[in-house]
Amino acid sequence: MKWLASVAGVGFLKPAPGTWGSFAALPLAYLIHQAGGFWLLLTATIIAFVAGLKATETVTRTGDHDPSWVVIDEVVGQWIALFPISYGAAMMGVDIVRLWPGWIAAFVMFRLFDIWKPWLVSWADRRGDALGVMLDDVIAGLFAAIVVIALAALAHGVLM
Template identity: 30%
Template structure:
């Protein structure tokens, strides 16, 4: 189980990037987004649930094993949170790029209450702040996406 938890926590190696591991973890999240893009919603929901469950357990294990509360190389939280955006929006170049930019902005700047959520202990704390960044991204992407449709799709 040690190897499984560590591989999952480190985003299958994407968290081992020499700089900006969160950004590389978010880039790694594009893979499951694209792989499940044509799947029925229930499949995507199951994948997300597995990411949440395994992610929380892996982040908890990593913290206990290394002694680091929320190590930068743990990126399963970025992967799950970015994936969550595509439970709401269809996959397109626009939603991938805009969702990526928005998510990274919220994950890096941590506006209220994201910074407070970061203080929750254990695997739940590792996951929940990024999920809130994903939620903020969904709200902003909704404005951009539906604004884009209203401006350009009806012409």
């Protein structure tokens, strides 16, 4: 379970293991998208959430409710932040790499919301349990995805 919770040891990289976890999520999302598009990424995210919840419950039973090396939650949140890019690429029939500004925005916005912990993100974080560990990143990912959609709309003249 420690292997899963740390995403194959990525969580032990220093400094900023959460940022390393988010960064590790990017090539994984690319590979998943290439293998099966948005729907496979969505399915993988759900599976990673359930497996991550179980792993986090297991590794936090005896101590710290949110060890810094647990980064499976960052992977799940980062994948959610990438949903608009994956969906957009699939719908438009373009290579997901062509949407590189969206990748940067998704990464930066997810890290911002995960670190800043506004509103619902901080509510989930305060739960003090494994579900809270996972949920705060899910919510941060949703907030980041909303910003990515708004930035894409702005960039494409929809909000002009």
